[in-house]
Amino acid sequence: MNDEEMKMIQDKASVLVEALPYIREFNRKVIVVKYGGSAMSDKNLEESVIKDVTLLKLVGFKPVIVHGGGKEISRWIEKLGMKPCFVNGLRVTDKDTMEIVEMVLNKVNKDLVTLVEEQGIKGCGISGKDGGVFTVRKKLSEGKDIGFVGEITEVDTTLIENLLDDDFLPIISPIGMDQDYRTYNINADDAACAVAKAMKAEKLAFLSDIKGIYKDINDPDSFISRMSVREANELMDSGFVGGGMLPKLNSCIDAVMGGVNNVTILDGRMIHCLLLEIFTDHGIGSAIYK
Amino acid sequence: MNDEEMKMIQDKASVLVEALPYIREFNRKVIVVKYGGSAMSDKNLEESVIKDVTLLKLVGFKPVIVHGGGKEISRWIEKLGMKPCFVNGLRVTDKDTMEIVEMVLNKVNKDLVTLVEEQGIKGCGISGKDGGVFTVRKKLSEGKDIGFVGEITEVDTTLIENLLDDDFLPIISPIGMDQDYRTYNINADDAACAVAKAMKAEKLAFLSDIKGIYKDINDPDSFISRMSVREANELMDSGFVGGGMLPKLNSCIDAVMGGVNNVTILDGRMIHCLLLEIFTDHGIGSAIYK
Amino acid sequence: MNDEEMKMIQDKASVLVEALPYIREFNRKVIVVKYGGSAMSDKNLEESVIKDVTLLKLVGFKPVIVHGGGKEISRWIEKLGMKPCFVNGLRVTDKDTMEIVEMVLNKVNKDLVTLVEEQGIKGCGISGKDGGVFTVRKKLSEGKDIGFVGEITEVDTTLIENLLDDDFLPIISPIGMDQDYRTYNINADDAACAVAKAMKAEKLAFLSDIKGIYKDINDPDSFISRMSVREANELMDSGFVGGGMLPKLNSCIDAVMGGVNNVTILDGRMIHCLLLEIFTDHGIGSAIYK
């Protein structure tokens, strides 16, 4: 073995040793991963996310995936000759649309199961209807009824906990029922946030299509690695946070206040962003803490 | 209370007392119900089937539902401007068709979850991909490749058993993966049969669109209540069994030979056929035994 | 199958479906049955009671029988040439009498074990001395010492709970010991009431020799199906409650106040009164609630 090889090998060892304290920190703890956006449309990114999550499971964490599926839903709606229709960023969801939404989300759900099983990990895809995981009520958009769009009022974690105890990786689609057993679509960020709070998760990671949060969206040097809830509130008040980022930031704050120790917005477009965030000293996303 | 009321009340008591030895017989035993056909298209029938299955769970049995969805699949295929295509009764399933089949079966699956939850029972809908329940290989139709139609080579019962132990009612859609993690459609009767054998079920009940089996399909008096495997084989040899019935009868024989004590073809068009079959002395279906 | 048969069959199904919500309500809950009076002297009634109780066990309830044996005790006392002697309805129980009381109650106890085992259910007959279930102190009758008549001061439920956990049906005779380990006779209604309270039973059912409670004992139309504790107290104050009924009504109130949800006086002379009370919508007894 020559010197260069030796150096390369020792570098490998260093990476593993660097990972050690992080493995200890999260051992047997629940990590909720909100999976959506670009990380879902690109085959390579998709594979890297699934590899990361299954690695987390292998080393003793308890990951839970909550996924969206917006683009795929729109694609099928068009395929069926209908038109996607949004009000204030929320999909207007009549009965026919809801039928398609549920079908597509469950399709996405089972596609993820396939990828997880491919990694040799036992996955189980459920919707929030299974085991009564999500109870919802109708959500209005600025007072207007936009159909079967729900907000979560209660999370029954029994099924999720049973699956974790039985060593499965739960993959959850954001669908729920109201008290009259009608089916509703739920915003995936909200669903992930609700699961993280109900499971008292150690960490909630949003895989998004941005690098993270900036003090000033136009200044690449103003990237924020860590920020307290108080600072986050101030930032939102400042008016510098872009429109799309506002609800996500609110979800982060909601989760932190609800007992999740560590909420991070990650750049889902970076290969192995989850591994790097959790196992290395690089702050590659924006974390909110209490 | 007058005499008539008293008589009516005592009749009720008798029904309950008649049910007693049957409850004892099946206590904590697995019962697989293949659910499909008319019992699935009619709202009243559907509700009666789900009520029956949830009652079985409440009194201590371990029911498992395996469902089909043929008609609904055809409906959506047409909706999307495609044409259902069958060879020897098997759906030719190219990649696009398979995508729709999976979406529709999972939709049917979650509809059943809704109905089960409505009865106050915790249901969990899975496909045979979850937890690697069904491993399949491509099934040829008389030597011809008809696409993603699979036959089951292995059943991993871990997830089903875990769900039963955790007190959930498993509802399974007949989809599986081959060793390269490609998704396949499976005949629902075969899937039910495979689950019953792998779970060493006490009973497998097919809800079908016929009253049961007849010695001579044209003679209503030739109805067969009970028949040994030997008699079933003779009957098939005789040529009197109608075409549609042949594969179902073969599934029955396969299940009995694979260790299921009691395999019954029930008339799914009769309200509460499952309760009546299991809890009363009336032989309302055709049972195959060893 | 003709129409009449079909109707009869569907009636059966309806009975079973009607029973469903009740099974759910009592699942894994403790039901204490005070067994005595006519239901004990008549072979048919006896068999119907035991069938009912074992059915409750089979469908997942946790029944416990507490029995009396007054008539049988008197019969044996006379057989041995002694004279039964009562003061204010309480048996004067000297040492010799107590010896006979214990022998006879244990005989009745084992007779019930026989009947339970005959139904294929594992029964275990104990007295309140076993496992120190009942600790008592001497009970005076209007200030007078009437011998070994005890009132319960403490219930140790360990043995009863262990038997239930080990899947046995406990059958308890109303005998206990005081702190000096002397044996006492206990009123069976009181014993049943004490067990129900200590076990936090869901239901306590008294099988009695009357139809239930009437507002006016002379008016058959004044039968009371349900009554709150407050109403029961008012009724007792009204003076319309017959002498024999007073202590039983007091036991009912005591049990309800002690945490038993549902206390019912049933007509033990009606075949399958327990099944009908629990599994049907007919109020065939008088229930006291909080």
Add this chain to the structure above:
Amino acid sequence: MNDEEMKMIQDKASVLVEALPYIREFNRKVIVVKYGGSAMSDKNLEESVIKDVTLLKLVGFKPVIVHGGGKEISRWIEKLGMKPCFVNGLRVTDKDTMEIVEMVLNKVNKDLVTLVEEQGIKGCGISGKDGGVFTVRKKLSEGKDIGFVGEITEVDTTLIENLLDDDFLPIISPIGMDQDYRTYNINADDAACAVAKAMKAEKLAFLSDIKGIYKDINDPDSFISRMSVREANELMDSGFVGGGMLPKLNSCIDAVMGGVNNVTILDGRMIHCLLLEIFTDHGIGSAIYK
């Protein structure tokens, strides 16, 4: 402390140290004690037996008592104006007699429970009918039907094992049911022997009214401390064994051959005979080994 006191104290220590290896030997092992004869009629002896058995329980053994009650039965039969009647040493047991036998044995049973509870140990008195412990068939006496006298064909140890696991001391009266659920009287020695075999007991101790076994009943110096099964068979063949001893010796041999390591006939008239037998080096009874 003077020298004499010191010596006395050190003698105490020696006794405890001598007991040590025996405690190790029997730790968590089942010891069946057949209790009957004089040890049952004398208050002091009775108390010493119960103290011994409860000590065994306290130090970690699993004692089980099987008792008789012959003398007490005869006393009550006479009290009721009937005449005890024996054929070949077996009580002729018609239906009326059987009723009395069961009552008296259960009375004896509960008297023992009282004594055990008095020692601060949880006892549970059962008959062989409870939990279906003893299944019997009619036993003929030299071909003649002598009524409800049974011999054990099967022992269901579930209830006994559950009671031991739940830390109770089981006290068993020798009564059983045949396959038609009729009640029978069983010879207590046979019952003890059957329990010991079925429980795979480490030791079976018969408390009898003799000192043990003698080679020659007329020669006090011919006492046998230990004897192999082969020697026991030779002894019986020799004709020197007295009539009353023959069935007991046969029970011993039966138990040893059935897997009980250590079967001993003890002199129940000696205070603390059980403790001395088990915890000291003195062979105070006659032991049969394989």
Add this chain to the structure above:
Amino acid sequence: MNDEEMKMIQDKASVLVEALPYIREFNRKVIVVKYGGSAMSDKNLEESVIKDVTLLKLVGFKPVIVHGGGKEISRWIEKLGMKPCFVNGLRVTDKDTMEIVEMVLNKVNKDLVTLVEEQGIKGCGISGKDGGVFTVRKKLSEGKDIGFVGEITEVDTTLIENLLDDDFLPIISPIGMDQDYRTYNINADDAACAVAKAMKAEKLAFLSDIKGIYKDINDPDSFISRMSVREANELMDSGFVGGGMLPKLNSCIDAVMGGVNNVTILDGRMIHCLLLEIFTDHGIGSAIYK
């Protein structure tokens, strides 16, 4: 058996019966034995102590040994050409000395393991470093640094409890680590006291080189069998307690105030002092109670 033999045998029985209530009292309770002094240097005494402790384990107690080793340490220090050095009764412990102290204490520890295993009991020797049992901080002697002499600030009982649950006898040497993982020597009396408090022991027994505590050290008749904490404090205030006894008495008071029911100073020079103290009515040591 002659009368004298019989008397001797019955005396044996009495000793065992006397022991009974004590066995009941301590069943499954933790007893910490501080082992040191003469009882450690004399082969006979050593064997008697180990026999006593293993007997306690055999009969169901949970003994834990904490040992010292002062004399042996001094012997090895001299062997290595160094000089033992004490300040106020505490060993000045530089780095080299500490190395020897640890080696010798662990040697003593494993010698005890040998003796325990010889009795057929599974022993496990640990130091307070294993499993982080003892966390310490530097202890000053009247303000002066005397090296690696530690006082316990925290006891992690996990390892001790696991060993007890797994049926091992824990033998603990008084060594611990501070928060920077440096090794310290701990006074063995203090270590025993800390373990007893942390384990909520029922009893703490100090085996010492004196008979116990005297009101007046010069008056052999002033021996104190039992004394309350209040009396102990008064005694110390009185100035009659000898210098060597003061810290031990303080340890006793500390343990009692920390929740140990029963703290006793025993004469380790008396054969079987532990057995006699625990199993007989003789007060052979001085007990402190609350």
Add this chain to the structure above:
Amino acid sequence: MNDEEMKMIQDKASVLVEALPYIREFNRKVIVVKYGGSAMSDKNLEESVIKDVTLLKLVGFKPVIVHGGGKEISRWIEKLGMKPCFVNGLRVTDKDTMEIVEMVLNKVNKDLVTLVEEQGIKGCGISGKDGGVFTVRKKLSEGKDIGFVGEITEVDTTLIENLLDDDFLPIISPIGMDQDYRTYNINADDAACAVAKAMKAEKLAFLSDIKGIYKDINDPDSFISRMSVREANELMDSGFVGGGMLPKLNSCIDAVMGGVNNVTILDGRMIHCLLLEIFTDHGIGSAIYK
């Protein structure tokens, strides 16, 4: 983040992803590490070994350390003015020497405990005397008695398994007792081998002072990465294996034949050799397989 940083980060991710299948392979499996030689004398190496082993534990393996201590023993023997004496590479071990050997090995043992605890992992240091782990007999050296040098005849894994189940890292010194409870020194390689076989370990890793095995010790290019047992035997027959390597190679073969899947000789002088061997694709040691 610039391109170089990004590349460095992605390299990190790759290392973690490469490690994934290895983590899966060893999950919950026992890995025995023989620790000795240079890796023990150098502070940096020591720390790297302990970090590696604790990382293995953190990610779900079950590591067990067996250590030697030859150099340290010789140092102390000299310190005490005695002379180390070897015959055929085995230390002549008289009683005095054995005393020192045991002290030094236990000192080394507790030093390792300190290092393990420092990493935040619960360690427990035992010798083979604790829990009777090693039973040995005297080992002769070419027929000559060389004192207390033992060879293992039996391994009782109870204590090791209990410690693993209770989540401790067992650290074992190579000392055992013979059937007369005399203490013996054991060759550490043999001890590691015996533990690996008895625990049915997945892997046994020897940390040695050489790079591994060479076909020809004088030819650096003849390094052997993997070799079957048959090849190893041939190599030994060839005479090319150096003297010091022979017993180690024999231990390897013994372990493989005794059921250990994977036995590797590693260069203990390379930092993080354990991590690199287990988590990377580089064959940095010489592995023997069946």
